[in-house]
Structure formats: C-alpha cells, structure tokens
Amino acid sequence: MSDFLxxxxxxxxxxxxxxxxxxxxxxxxGETIGQRSGVLNLGVEGVMLLGAYGAYYxxxxxxxxLLGIVVGLVVGGVMGIVYGVVTLALKAExxxxxxxxxxFGLGLSDLLFxxxxxxxxxxxxxxxxxxxxxGDLPWVGEVLFHQNVLVYAAFLLVxxxxxxxxxxxxxxxxxxxxxxxxxxxxxxxxVERTRYITIFVGNAFAGLAGAALALELGIFQQNLTxxxxxxxxxxxxxxxxxxxxxxxxxxxxxxxSATVLQWKTLGIVVGTTASIVGMFPAVLTILVLVLVxxxxxQPSALTRPFERGH
Amino acid sequence: MEPTxxxxxxxxxxxxxxxxxxxxxxxxxxxxxxxxxxxxxxxxNGAGKSTLMKILYGLYHADEGEIRLRGEPxxxxxxxxxxxxxxxxxxxxxxxVPTLTVAENVALGLPSRRRLLQDLSPVQQRIRELSExxxxxxDPDAYIWQLAVGERQRVEIMKAIYRDVSLLILxxxxxxxxxxxxxxxxxxxxxxxEGGRGLVFISHKLHEVxxxxxxxxxxxxxxxxxxxxxxxxSREQLAHMMVGREVRLAPNRSEADVADARLxxxxxxxxxDRGTPAVTDFDLEVRSGEVxxxxxxxxxxxxxxxxxxxxxxxxxxxxxxxxxxxxxxKTPKEIRRLGVSYIPEERMxxxxxxxxxxxxxxxxxxxxxxxxxxxxxxxxxQIETGCSDLVRRFTVKTPSLETPTANLSGGNIQKLIIARExxxxxxxxxxxxxxxxxxxxxxxYIHTVLMDQRAGGxxxxxxxxxxxxxxxxxxxxxxxxxxRIMGMLDQEEATVQRLGLLMAGVSEEEERDGSSA
Numbered sequence: 052m053s054d055f056l057x058x059x060x061x062x063x064x065x066x067x068x069x070x071x072x073x074x075x076x077x078x079x080x081g082e083t084i085g086q087r088s089g090v091l092n093l094g095v096e097g098v099m100l101l102g103a104y105g106a107y108y109x110x111x112x113x114x115x116x117l118l119g120i121v122v123g124l125v126v127g128g129v130m131g132i133v134y135g136v137v138t139l140a141l142k143a144e145x146x147x148x149x150x151x152x153x154x155f156g157l158g159l160s161d162l163l164f165x166x167x168x169x170x171x172x173x174x175x176x177x178x179x180x181x182x183x184x185x186g187d188l189p190w191v192g193e194v195l196f197h198q199n200v201l202v203y204a205a206f207l208l209v210x211x212x213x214x215x216x217x218x219x220x221x222x223x224x225x226x227x228x229x230x231x232x233x234x235x236x237x238x239x240x241x242v243e244r245t246r247y248i249t250i251f252v253g254n255a256f257a258g259l260a261g262a263a264l265a266l267e268l269g270i271f272q273q274n275l276t277x278x279x280x281x282x283x284x285x286x287x288x289x290x291x292x293x294x295x296x297x298x299x300x301x302x303x304x305x306x307x308s309a310t311v312l313q314w315k316t317l318g319i320v321v322g323t324t325a326s327i328v329g330m331f332p333a334v335l336t337i338l339v340l341v342l343v344x345x346x347x348x349q350p351s352a353l354t355r356p357f358e359r360g361h
Numbered sequence: 362m363e364p365t366x367x368x369x370x371x372x373x374x375x376x377x378x379x380x381x382x383x384x385x386x387x388x389x390x391x392x393x394x395x396x397x398x399x400x401x402x403x404x405x406n407g408a409g410k411s412t413l414m415k416i417l418y419g420l421y422h423a424d425e426g427e428i429r430l431r432g433e434p435x436x437x438x439x440x441x442x443x444x445x446x447x448x449x450x451x452x453x454x455x456x457x458v459p460t461l462t463v464a465e466n467v468a469l470g471l472p473s474r475r476r477l478l479q480d481l482s483p484v485q486q487r488i489r490e491l492s493e494x495x496x497x498x499x500d501p502d503a504y505i506w507q508l509a510v511g512e513r514q515r516v517e518i519m520k521a522i523y524r525d526v527s528l529l530i531l532x533x534x535x536x537x538x539x540x541x542x543x544x545x546x547x548x549x550x551x552x553x554x555e556g557g558r559g560l561v562f563i564s565h566k567l568h569e570v571x572x573x574x575x576x577x578x579x580x581x582x583x584x585x586x587x588x589x590x591x592x593x594x595s596r597e598q599l600a601h602m603m604v605g606r607e608v609r610l611a612p613n614r615s616e617a618d619v620a621d622a623r624l625x626x627x628x629x630x631x632x633x634d635r636g637t638p639a640v641t642d643f644d645l646e647v648r649s650g651e652v653x654x655x656x657x658x659x660x661x662x663x664x665x666x667x668x669x670x671x672x673x674x675x676x677x678x679x680x681x682x683x684x685x686x687x688x689x690x691k692t693p694k695e696i697r698r699l700g701v702s703y704i705p706e707e708r709m710x711x712x713x714x715x716x717x718x719x720x721x722x723x724x725x726x727x728x729x730x731x732x733x734x735x736x737x738x739x740x741x742x743q744i745e746t747g748c749s750d751l752v753r754r755f756t757v758k759t760p761s762l763e764t765p766t767a768n769l770s771g772g773n774i775q776k777l778i779i780a781r782e783x784x785x786x787x788x789x790x791x792x793x794x795x796x797x798x799x800x801x802x803x804x805x806y807i808h809t810v811l812m813d814q815r816a817g818g819x820x821x822x823x824x825x826x827x828x829x830x831x832x833x834x835x836x837x838x839x840x841x842x843x844x845r846i847m848g849m850l851d852q853e854e855a856t857v858q859r860l861g862l863l864m865a866g867v868s869e870e871e872e873r874d875g876s877s878a
Contacts, residue, residue, distance in 0.1 A: 220473045234456040238470030239441030
C-alpha cells in the first residue's frame with residue numbers, strides 16, 4: 052500500500068481516472084439529453100460497441116485517428132435514427148426496444164470484428180496533447196492538461212450541454228417535452244421532432260463514447276465496453292438529470308476503476324482478492340441506485356410515448 | 362385589434378362531421394363566432410363539444426365540412442396551424458409544465474428574439490405589462506408547481522393574451538375555481554372580448570352559461586339541438602335541450618329523520634402524498650338519516666379525508682369511529698365489513714376495473730363472501746341472478762353482463778359502482794364527487810338514489826365540488842379549506858355566496874369584521 056501512496060503514483064492514478072471517466076461521461080451526457088426529452092435509451096451499451104468497432108476498424112485501415120472519431124460519431128447517429136424510428140414512428144416500448152438495440156450492437160460488432168479483422172491487432176490510439184502553459188503547472192498540469200482530445204471534448208461538453216438545456220429555445224422545448232408533452236404540443240412545439248433530435252444527438256454521443264474507449268485502449272474485442280453503457284444510464288439517475296451531476300458520477304467511477312487498476316499493477320491486490328476488488332464498480336452502481344432513490348428531477352414523461360388527443 | 366363590422370363572423374364551422382368507430386361524434390354541425398362575443402357551446406359529456414373544438418384546434422381532423430376564418434376557408438392540420446391563425450385554446454386540464462417558470466411556459470413554442478439564445482427578459486417584461494392591463498396577477502418568475510389552481514388558470518389566460526389570439530376556446534375553464542375566482546375570470550374574459558376577440562365557452566354549468574354568454578348553441582348526440590340567447594331562455598329550458606326531456610334540477614328532499622351518530626371523526630390528521638398534513642384538526646359527526654356535505658375547491662384535503670375514512674390512507678393522529686367501532690387503524694376490507702361503502706372520486710382508477718366485465722365489477726366487494734362464492738369457488742348462477750337484478754334496479758345500461766366495463770358511458774359506470782356499493786346494504790356511505798362528469802340524466806337518477814338511501818336511514822358523507830349538488834342534497838354543509846373545516850352551515854342558510862367565501866378561506870367572523878371596518 053505504501054507503493055500506492057506516493058505523489059507520482061497518486062497523480063498518475065488521478066490522471067488515469069479522468070481518462071477512464073471519459074467514455075462514461077460521453078455516454079451519460081447523451082443519455083441525459085434523451086431522458087430530459089422523455090426518452091429512455093437502454094441500448095447505449097450496444098451503440099457504444101458499434102461506435103467502438105467502427106472507430107477501431109477505420110483507424111486500423113487508414114491509420115487516421117480523426118477518421119476513427121468521425122466514424123464513431125456517424126455510427127452512433129445512424130443508430131439514433133434507427134432508435135428514433137422504432138420508438139417514435141413505430142411507438143415501440145422504450146425499455147424493450149433498447150434491450151433489442153443492445154443485443155443487436157453486441158452481436159453485430161463481434162460478427163464484423165470476426166469477419167473483417169479476426170485476430171486482435173493493436174492500433175495506435177489517441178495520443179496525449181499537453182495544453183500550453185496550463186500543462187506546465189505542477190501536479191494540476193499533469194493530472195488535467197496532459198490528456199487526449201476526447202477527454203477535453205467530453206469535459207467541455209458538460210457546460211455546453213447545460214447551456215443548451217437551460218439557455219436556448221431548443222432546451223426549453225426539450226424540458227417541456229420531457230415533462231408535459233401535451234402542453235408543448237398545444238403550443239405548437241413538435242414533440243416528435245424534438246425527440247428525434249435528442250435521440251440522434253444522444254446516440255451520436257454514445258457512438259463517440261465507444262470510439263473514446265477503443266481509441267484509448269488501442270484494441271477491439273468482443274464486448275469491449277463490458278457494461279460501460281449500462282453504468283452510464285445509472286449515472287444519469289445519480290446525477291439527477293443534470294450535466295454537472297453526471298460529470299461528478301463519471302469521475303467517481305473513473306477514479307474507482309483507475310484505483311483498482313493501479314492496485315492490480317502494483318500487486319497490492321492479487322488473485323481472488325483482485326477479482327473481488329474488480330467488482331467494485333458494479334457494486335458501486337447498485338449502491339448508488341439504492342441511495343439515489345429520491346428521483347427528484349426525473350422528467351415526468353420519461354418512457355411515455357406521446358400521442359396527440361390522448 | 363380593429364373592431365370588425367358587426368355580424369360578419371370571425372369563425373364559421375360548416376357541416377362538420379366526425380366519425381369514430383361506432384359513433385358519429387359530430388353530425389353536420391354549424392357553429393360560428395362573431396368578433397367581440399362569447400358564444401357558448403353547451404352539452405353533456407359525449408355530446409361532441411370537445412371533439413368539435415379539437416377539430417378547430419387541429420388535434421383531430423374532420424371527416425367532412427369546412428372551417429372558415431374571417432370568411433376564408435382554412436385547413437388546420439395541427440395546433441401550430443391553429444396558433445398561426447390566431448386561435449388559442451384553454452384546455453380542460455392545465456397545459457402547463459410544472460417544472461418551468463411562468464415566463465418559460467409563456468415563451469414555450471414562440472421564437473426567441475435572439476434566435477438561438479433564450480432571452481426571457483422581454484417575455485417577463487411583457488407579462489408584467491399585460492398583468493396590469495388585464496388585472497391578472499401572475500409572477501413571471503414563479504414556478505408553476507408553486508402556484509395554486511386559480512393562479513395556474515391565470516397563467517393559461519396569460520398564454521393566450523400574450524399570443525394576442527383573436528379567437529379563444531375555453532374548455533370547461535371553471536371546473537377547478539372557487540365562485541369568486543370564476544367571477545374574476547369572467548371579468549377578464551369580458552375585457553378580452555372588448556378588443557374584438559371572439560370567445561368559445563364550453564360548459565355544462567347552467568348558471569355560468571346564463572351569466573357569461575351572448576349566444577348559446579346546444580349539442581346533443583353530436584347534433585345541434587338548439588340555438589338561443591340568455592334573455593330568451595332559462596336553465597330549465599337549456600337542460601331540456603341538452604337532455605331531450607324534462608329534467609328536475611333540484612332533487613326532492615323529504616324531512617330528515619335523524620337518529621344516532623354513525624360516523625364520528627375526532628381531531629383527525631392525515632398526511633398528503635408529499636408527507637405534509639392534508640387534513641388537520643378535523644372533527645365531524647354524521648348521523649343516521651342525514652347527508653353531511655363537504656364543499657371546497659379540490660385539493661383542500663377532500664381526497665385524503667375520503668381515503669382515510671375508507672382505510673386507504675393511514676391516519677396520522679385522531680380517531681374515526683364508524684358504526685360504534687374504532688376504524689382508525691382498520692384495513693379497507695375490515696371497514697367494509699362494518700357496513701361502510703365508498704364511492705371514490707376517480708371512478709376508473711379506484712372505483713372499477715375497465716377491462717373487467719360488468720358482472721366482475723359488481724362482485725368486486727362480495728366475491729369472497731357467500732352467496733357469491735362458496736368454499737373458494739365462485740357461484741356463477743348466483744352471480745348471474747344477483748348482477749342482473751342490480752343492473753335492472755339501478756338502470757345500468759349495458760348490452761350484457763359480460764361487456765367490458767370500459768365500454769359503458771361515464772354515467773353508467775357510475776351507476777354500476779353505486780349499485781355495487783349499495784348492494785351490501787351499508788349503514789355509512791362515503792360518496793366522493795358522485796356525479797362528476799356524468800350526464801344530467803344519470804346525475805338526476807343518482808341524486809334520487811342518494812335521497813332514497815337517506816330516507817332509509819343510512820348516514821351519508823357527500824364530498825362534492827358542485828355547490829348546487831351539495832346545497833341540494835345535504836342537511837348540513839362543512840366547507841373544507843387547507844385541510845380544516847372553515848365553517849359549518851345548515852342547508853337552509855347555505856347559499857353559493859356564503860359557501861364561496863368559506864371556500865376561499867375567509868371565515869364568517871373575518872367577513873363581518875371586514876365589512877364593519
């Protein structure tokens with residue numbers, strides 16, 4: 052344990068915690084905007100897997116990380132259109148169709164990987180970018196400002212999303228549609244259009260979250276995400292549907308995961324103990340959901356399809 | 362807004378027909394509104410008033426017919442088309458987002474001055490100006506959930522005024538207001554028509570219709586059955602046009618033959634859904650052979666009181682004694698077995714199961730008792746004869762005993778619930794909003810049944826927001842305000858005005874002090 056409590060190891064753990072928080076944060080921000088408009092998407096995990104595979108494959112073939120990021124976003128957006136048609140046009144039950152999207156993404160990403168790649172081939176993932184001046188700060192610079200572009204992007208999206216939800220006419224539509232769609236409709240706000248946009252954006256974020264994970268690790272394998280998408284949904288509840296709360300939750304999960312990893316690397320936990328400690332994030336999820344059962348701030352129309360005249 | 366030539370209609374609906382599977386909701390309806398007038402659309406539930414207005418507002422589409430605005434034919438596909446044409450609608454249920462502020466609710470759906478940025482300051486400013494002009498006290502920064510129902514109604518009016526609508530549809534806007542709030546609303550509505558706006562007022566409250574309308578069109582079964590003006594008609598005639606036959610608006614009451622107390626409530630406190638007291642310091646006694654009415658604006662603890670009496674909501678403190686037994690902590694079933702019946706206010710949520718057949722709903726409270734069941738088996742022969750008898754006695758109109766209850770009309774479902782609740786020959790009846798939303802014919806029948814039961818010696822607690830009903834049926838009337846009894850009046854001294862003041866939370870002493878000062 053004394054190995055762990057040195058300044059350099061602690062700083063490295065913090066930096067890695069922020070990096071590991073990024074996929075959670077991106078996926079959870081996407082889920083937040085969707086839920087604020089009244090749509091639950093349980094398919095995040097599947098969309099993340101497809102985004103991760105898309106980003107990995109594009110980077111593997113072209114050596115362009117940027118193209119990988121774009122493909123991750125596009126794959127997510129396409130899945131958003133699919134989910135929008137299923138839940139809005141066809142009015143399918145949201146919980147069940149989300150599970151369907153998850154299973155579809157899990158199967159298809161593995162099938163494509165087996166057919167197109169076969170043997171796990173590592174790629175050069177995202178490199179760190181040091182921010183001028185800020186990166187030179189002692190301690191803080193190492194933890195916060197030596198990260199990859201997606202980390203910066205994810206954390207900048209937190210205030211951006213807050214701004215969109217609370218300071219734009221579109222955000223007002225989103226909040227109204229998520230609480231009382233009948234009222235929004237009666238004032239000429241299109242419930243369907245608003246939800247299409249939030250679903251599209253939310254799924255693009257999930258695709259990007261998958262890309263962030265694959266490009267950070269530099270590999271793809273079956274079920275690469277391993278529950279990230281589901282934890283992201285839990286984080287939306289933890290964060291009480293607010294971007295800042297979601298960010299706090301993502302950081303907690305990132306730091307716990309980083310600590311567990313560091314302990315394994317340093318041999319502080321080994322064998323069975325390591326496996327048990329490895330379950331921390333999952334146990335934490337359950338604890339979080341039990342403790343945060345107040346649900347203040349939950350959009351009233353969450354999971355409720357809208358039909359005019361009913 | 363410029364005054365238009367008198368007589369030229371602002372709106373004309375011509376030959377509107379709308380069919381739903383199995384019913385014609387609107388059958389070649391003609392309806393028009395002139396600038397500056399209030400044209401009332403009167404009719405029972407299911408007469409087609411709401412359907413007609415939903416067609417005008419773009420929520421439904423007419424199968425046949427034409428809509429003309431200022432003489433021009435228009436197509437209205439959605440609410441946004443209606444809004445664009447200057448039509449506003451105040452719906453029966455509030456169309457407000459509780460988690461948003463007043464200004465945000467008003468701004469919703471309108472373009473922002475700064476396009477992609479939401480700038481609420483001009484909205485707040487304009488709301489304050491309009492508040493002044495129309496005497497509509499609303500705080501633009503308040504959240505809707507913080508507001509009382511009367512204030513919420515003012516926000517709805519504000520939304521319409523802010524959009525400067527030329528035609529406003531009001532679908533039963535007074536159902537949640539106190540008599541004083543209704544008067545204020547009517548003043549505002551009159552002020553709106555002075556600028557040349559046209560108003561469509563939908564209601565079934567006859568005295569309101571008589572006081573507000575310039576013209577009245579009556580619908581029955583989807584057709585226009587009468588057109589008149591208030592000076593040439595009476596409440597009785599209007600009721601006749603609505604129902605199609607003579608209606609007795611006030612029930613016949615015999616002398617009360619009051620005996621011993623059947624329901625005694627002492628120092629009762631009940632908590633509401635949010636954990637705050639909904640009923641406090643509540644004392645009441647109902648004796649056999651009398652009806653005690655509870656008047657009040659909804660949301661003042663009536664629902665919690667009824668649920669506590671029926672055993673559906675825990676009692677925080679105090680006691681309830683029914684038929685001589687302390688029922689404060691008893692279960693709903695134990696309370697029923699003591700001869701207590703309950704007609705809940707939410708008919709389809711708490712009173713009947715829509716998917717169940719008429720017969721199944723009729724035995725819901727007796728299915729585990731002989732003769733309905735024996736040794737754990739339902740006795741279908743007995744159910745058939747017992748239920749046929751109830752359906753006949755209480756004139757429930759149903760194709761068969763197997764018909765799903767949800768297929769019946771509101772009035773018939775209510776009759777079914779009353780039939781079940783009275784089939785056990787109770788000694789105490791708690792009746793919550795027994796005629797809300799039922800047609801006049803069924804209401805008249807239900808009133809007669811309640812009066813018969815009173816004559817038969819049962820104790821009735823009648824909770825109702827309909828003041829005419831409370832005054833017409835009750836021997837004594839308690840007014841509830843914020844969980845307490847504001848005052849108790851005998852039937853002879855109860856008037857709408859006196860009850861209205863108590864409902865607004867003004868006690869009789871305060872009123873006297875106020876007028877002498």
